[in-house]
Structures are given as structure tokens and as C-alpha cells.
Amino acid sequence: MSGRRLDGARPRAEVPERVTELSADWVLPVDGPPIAGGRVRWENGEIVEVGPGRAERHYADAAIVPGxxxxxxxxxxxxxxxxxxxxxxxxxxxxxxxxxxxxxxxxxxxxxxxxxxxxxxxxxxxxxxxxxxxxxxxxxxxxxxxxxxxxxxxxxxxxxxxxxxxxxxxxxxxxxxxxxxxxxxxxxxxxxxxxxxxxxxxxxxxxxxxxxxxxxxxxxxxxxxxxxxxxxxxxxxxxxxxxxxxxxxxxxxxxxxxxxxxxxxxxxxxxxxxxxxxxxxxxxxxxxxxxxxxxxxxxxxxxxxxxxxxxxxxxxxxxxxxxxxxxxxxxxxxxxxxxxxxxxxxxxxxxxxxLRIDGRVGTLTPGKRADLAVVSLAGSPYHPVEDPAAAVVFGGSPERVLETIVDGQTRYLREEKEQWQEVRSTASAARRRMLAPKP
Ligand SMILES: [Zn+2]
Structure with a gap:
């Protein structure tokens, strides 16, 4: 397995254009009340600002939550x-x-x-x-x-x-x-x-x-x-x-x-x-x-x-x-x-x-790492939104996750559907071996 670590052909998450701020109709910082029309901004992977505002990359009908x-x-x-x-x-x-x-x-x-x-x-x-x-x-x-x-x-x-x-x-x-x-x-x-x-x-x-x-x-x-x-x-x-x-x-x-x-x-x-x-x-x-x-x-x-x-x-x-x-x-x-x-x-x-890492992650708070997820609420029974936490928790699903960011870097974008196909098919082959009849 240590050889695998050094394998240059290993799959990597595609990192699309670098963003340093996102906004959405709702931001749920978790350590404070929901923000309507909120923006999260980060520098070098660290959150520097959470509050009202609009970024160039704005997600309508969606909520930004802590990763x-x-x-x-x-x-x-x-x-x-x-x-x-x-x-x-x-x-x-x-x-x-x-x-x-x-x-x-x-x-x-x-x-x-x-x-x-x-x-x-x-x-x-x-x-x-x-x-x-x-x-x-x-x-x-x-x-x-x-x-x-x-x-x-x-x-x-x-x-x-x-x-x-x-x-x-x-x-x-x-x-x-x-x-x-x-x-x-x-x-x-x-x-x-x-x-x-x-x-x-x-x-x-x-x-x-x-x-x-x-x-x-x-x-x-x-x-x-x-x-x-x-x-x-x-x-x-x-x-x-x-x-x-x-x-x-x-x-x-x-x-x-x-x-x-x-x-x-x-x-x-x-x-x-x-x-x-x-x-x-x-x-x-x-x-x-x-x-x-x-x-x-x-x-x-x-x-x-x-x-x-x-x-x-x-x-x-x-x-x-x-x-x-x-x-x-x-x-x-x-x-x-x-x-x-x-x-x-x-x-x-x-x-x-x-996990005793709440000084670094878990809420959208300036000084913490920029780990966040964007959840679409469009077309759900919770839209237009009355209670954004209820909308995310009861209306959310993996299919509604639009973007996932770790340490300020985009690791998942819903619109890039091909992104993980090879990873999934290699794992399926391993499952097939597990399910094979006993020799
Ligand atoms: Zn377990």
C-alpha cells in the first residue's frame, strides 16, 4: 500500500477555477442565526468574512452550510x-x-x-x-x-x-x-x-x-x-x-x-x-x-x-x-x-x-478553515424558505449538494457528473470479488 502512495497515476479531485468567496440566498453559520442573502469569503483557506453580501458566484434558491x-x-x-x-x-x-x-x-x-x-x-x-x-x-x-x-x-x-x-x-x-x-x-x-x-x-x-x-x-x-x-x-x-x-x-x-x-x-x-x-x-x-x-x-x-x-x-x-x-x-x-x-x-x-477540532471547523466563523457545502432548495416543498435549517435538514439530499469545499478548495461540483466515474467503477470491481461464490 505504501507503493500506492507514490503512484503518480492516482486519481485526483479535479480542482476547478479557484474561488475565494461564495454567496447564496441563505447562509447558515450554525454559531449564529441564518443570514438571508449571505456571503462567505476566505483567504488562503481561512474564513475571513461571514455576513450579508453578494459574490460573483451566487447560488440562488440555495443555502451555504458548514461542511x-x-x-x-x-x-x-x-x-x-x-x-x-x-x-x-x-x-x-x-x-x-x-x-x-x-x-x-x-x-x-x-x-x-x-x-x-x-x-x-x-x-x-x-x-x-x-x-x-x-x-x-x-x-x-x-x-x-x-x-x-x-x-x-x-x-x-x-x-x-x-x-x-x-x-x-x-x-x-x-x-x-x-x-x-x-x-x-x-x-x-x-x-x-x-x-x-x-x-x-x-x-x-x-x-x-x-x-x-x-x-x-x-x-x-x-x-x-x-x-x-x-x-x-x-x-x-x-x-x-x-x-x-x-x-x-x-x-x-x-x-x-x-x-x-x-x-x-x-x-x-x-x-x-x-x-x-x-x-x-x-x-x-x-x-x-x-x-x-x-x-x-x-x-x-x-x-x-x-x-x-x-x-x-x-x-x-x-x-x-x-x-x-x-x-x-x-x-x-x-x-x-x-x-x-x-x-x-x-x-x-x-x-x-x-472530535476536539471545533477550533478549526464545524461552523462558518472567521478564523476557521473554509470548509463548506452548498445545498439547493429549488423545487423542494421547503421553497420559498420559511425556516432555512428545516429546509436543509428535511429537504436536503446528496442530489441537492451543488458544491463542496474543503480548506478553500472546491472538491465536488454537481455539474461535473463524470468526475468520480473511474473511482466508482474500480470500487465496484472490488465488490464483485467480495460477492464471488466461495472457491
Ligand atoms: Zn464503526
Missing amino acids: FVNAHSHLEYAVYAGFGDGASFGTWIRTHVERKRRLDSDDMVAIARCGVADSFRTGITTTADYSFSGAGAIAAAELGLRATVYLEVFADDPEDARRRFEEKRALVEETALVTIGVSPHAPYTCSLETYRWCLSLGIPVGTHLAESAAENEWLEHGTGALQDLPVLVPPTGKRAVATLEPVLGPELLCAHCVEVSADEIALLAERNVPVAHCPRSNALLGCGVAPVTAMRAAGIVVGLGTDSPASTPSVDVFEEMRAAIYAARALERRPEALLATDALHLATGEAARA
Whole structure:
């Protein structure tokens, strides 16, 4: 894979004419009220002005929003969609592992590039990517997606974790946009000592926590749907959150947190543990509904994550925001449990806080990096616009994203339809190999 890094023929995002300002009928800075007829201007990739005004390049019937911050992704699973519809969590994860073994490292990079393309297409400009092979870091660096890439380790013995991490770390490079972190995968695949070693590195650390009832059942009793997995650590006799209690803190980003009791929510809040909420993934795998309203009310910083097509139908931040709203309102039985404007915050400013990069991205604020997306509202039921946040959240879709800008550079333009064709067809070929009948 390191050879791939040096390959001069690798695909690059086409960078069209350089723009340094954009305007639209609406600008939603997220850290302040919507601006009608707003303009965003930047210099050297840094936002210098957000306010009323009109640029030469003006988007009518559209809204400019901060580039979305995806609090949980696996770019290298971009074409793992629909493996065994209706399979239990245990069966699903076994199929996933078996099919992944059919790929080589070039396949993994090809698929991760597709994940980057899908991210740009839905207006995502930053992602928190949990990467099994490191391919996410290579693809993000090549194509210009801002990313914290947490290299995954599965290990009972921290010495194994160190060796596995160093192998993967040697394949990837940090860039101005890509930061390398580490991911002890989950409390059922990593020991507490492995978590302690990961946290000692002083780099970003992310894990999966309390995703399913099966996880608690394995950890407490050593039984249930996970028991045949090849990567398990011994049961701890405690639930997932209690198992990790000694290491919980603001440095440990925790994806999912579906199976959390009121006491566990209080503990996560007390320790300032950031949570990545992935409602579509949790629903599709039949894991449940994370109590996002209760977690936010307790003071937990929650970011929204699309997870990957291995467990969601698509990389679609708009569907994810709507799913968060549906799930929260249905669970709480009240319509104000999560507002459209809350969902927009979960996918931008709060996700940036969860990743601890809110000083740089997440809102349209002078001094932050120029990461933004333009969403068309033309012809939607929300146009003419009454509430621009509701229009973006309920009316938005990847098909309505007109332009995505990272660090002041255009990375996606809807009108350039051919842009990602080769990336997509190479990733499809890798998927075909995964689906081939067993020899
Ligand atoms: Zn995940």
C-alpha cells in the first residue's frame, strides 16, 4: 500500500477555477442565526468574512452550510452495502470479516476513494474514520478530505496492539488535512490494558462502545451472538460501559452508545466522554435506538456519524439527520425531542467538538478553515424558505449538494457528473470479488 502512495497515476479531485468567496440566498453559520442573502469569503483557506453580501458566484434558491463533520465512518467499507439483509449482529459481523479477507490492500484503497467521493457528494468535509487497513488515510490525503483516521487494533495483549498499530502506521502519512489516531476496536475485542496503551500515545483515540445487547451479553456472561467471533477478549463480568470505566474520558471518542442505562449516561457525562451517534446503522442492524436526547440533556457532546454502507444504506448525512430526528422523537414521544436545528448542529459544530477540532471547523466563523457545502432548495416543498435549517435538514439530499469545499478548495461540483466515474467503477470491481461464490 505504501507503493500506492507514490503512484503518480492516482486519481485526483479535479480542482476547478479557484474561488475565494461564495454567496447564496441563505447562509447558515450554525454559531449564529441564518443570514438571508449571505456571503462567505476566505483567504488562503481561512474564513475571513461571514455576513450579508453578494459574490460573483451566487447560488440562488440555495443555502451555504458548514461542511458536514462525520463523527463516525469507515471509508474503506464504502461498497459493503446490503450484506445479508436482516442478519443478526453476530452473523453480520462474521460475513463482514469473511468477505473483507478476499480483498488486497489496493482494493481497500480503491474502495476508500469511493468513500471519499460519497462523502463530498453529501457535503461532508471532515470525517472521523475508523480504518482497518489504513486505506482511509491514503484516500483522504489523495483526494483532499479532512480526516482524523483512527487505525484499528484488536488485541488482548497491549504488545500485540503496539505491533499491529506500528505495522499500519508505517503505511500512512499525516498531511495538513489528515491526522492519524488509533482505535481500540471495542471492549469485546480489546483489553483494558490495550485501551490504556492506546491512550498513552497522546494521539486521537476512538472506539465502538455499547453498540448492541450482544456486546453486553458477551462481556457479562461470555454467551450470546458474539461467542464465535475470532477476535474476542475474555469476558469481564461487567457491562460494556463498566468494563471501560477506568479509561473513560474526553480523549476517548465512543461510537454508538445504544445500550446505556441512566447511570451509565451519568458516568459518560461526568467524564466528558464524546459520543458519535449513528441512528441508521443502529436501526438497520436491529441494535436499538441510542438515547440521544437524554445524553445531550446530561451534557454529553454528541456528534452525528453515518457509519458506513456496511451497516447503513448510503453515505447520506441528510438521511442521517432525519433518522436522528425520527428516532429521538419516536423514543421520547414528543416532537421537540430533537429539532431540525439540533440535527444540523449534531452534524457540524457538535461533531467537531466531539472530535476536539471545533477550533478549526464545524461552523462558518472567521478564523476557521473554509470548509463548506452548498445545498439547493429549488423545487423542494421547503421553497420559498420559511425556516432555512428545516429546509436543509428535511429537504436536503446528496442530489441537492451543488458544491463542496474543503480548506478553500472546491472538491465536488454537481455539474461535473463524470468526475468520480473511474473511482466508482474500480470500487465496484472490488465488490464483485467480495460477492464471488466461495472457491
Ligand atoms: Zn464503526
